[in-house]
Amino acid sequence: MQALSAERLLRAWELGRGRHPIDRAVLLHALAEPDADPNALADQPLGRRNRAVLALRTATFGRQLPAWLDCPACGERLELSLDSATLEALATPADGPVEVAGLRFRLPTSRDLAAVAGDTSADAAALHLLEHCLIAAPDAPTPALSTLIEAASDALEQADPWADPSFASTCGACGHSWDVRLDIAAFLWDELDARARRLLDEVHLLASAYGWPEADILALSEPRRAAYLQRVEGVSA
Ligand SMILES: [Zn+2]
Known part of the structure; x- marks a missing residue:
């Protein structure tokens, strides 16, 4: 599975931002399986979709899924990081009815x-x-x-345990334990949305400073783009 390039990520954001969350999930599935017929992907079991979307997410953003949760018992705000290996251990979807x-x-x-x-x-x-x-x-x-x-x-x-996966969570403040549902496609969409907005800011700053075209700025590696941004902002790297 290939990580989403800056250009593909922005293209996906542009296509998906006005869509219903279910359509966004299918869009992410199509990015994960670029050779498949996008129309046929909507007829794949949800587990297969979620597995492909998680693989795309891992390739693009890494194995840890950072999240904030509010404890339903005491309201404490909890920070947690789920390892994608926890989900990868789920059984594969059954074949047939x-x-x-x-x-x-x-x-x-x-x-x-x-x-x-x-x-x-x-x-x-x-x-x-x-x-x-x-x-x-x-x-x-x-x-x-x-x-x-x-x-x-x-x-x-x-x-199909992948269709609507959940994981056990315990509140460090009150000890309450509960199952947290993870909507993998929505999770990836939120990350992709944040990354896309940051990329647009970066393109805006670098294009304003150097006059480079958008495609050239997006084609820069992340460290190189960051190094130029530091110079534009007057921070020595
Ligand atoms: Zn609690």
């Missing part, structure tokens, strides 16, 4: 999530998602999916 109470479901995809994104309650979205993922048998009666939401959601989560 998942069976629950005689019904077969395929693993949810980005396209399925987009289809339920407008649902007003979590329960409605969960039921709607199951309806999308149900592999219907031609002559089977309409199943009472609403009674299966919990069992089917659990089975799908077990079959």
Whole structure:
């Protein structure tokens, strides 16, 4: 997996900044798998998407995922750094459908999530998602999916632990322990957004000082760009 270059990173930011978070996740998946058909990536199981996005994130920003959390019990602000190896140890997604109470479901995809994104309650979205993922048998009666939401959601989560990964966290102030969900695509997007804004500032400063074109400034290695910025800002390197 190649790290995102400054030019590709800015291009991704430009494409994704006005989009819905699900579309951004698919965009990041396409950056991670540049040879795949972008339209087909929306039909990949969420776990496969998240794994590819994490690999892109590791190549670009390193193995540690720094984060701030508020303890839900005492409100203490906690700084933590998750190692991507913790996530890489998760089981790979199951091949083929998942069976629950005689019904077969395929693993949810980005396209399925987009289809339920407008649902007003979590329960409605969960039921709607199951309806999308149900592999219907031609002559089977309409199943009472609403009674299966919990069992089917659990089975799908077990079959694809990468779809919605979580990790255990403990508050150093009050000792409360809880599971923290990690939205890998949203996490990478926030980092990419911050890096893109910094790159724009750097291009602005260097272009103003030296008159260089944007492409030339973005093509500089990071240490070289930083060294010129220090000189522009009057700091000796
Ligand atoms: Zn606490």
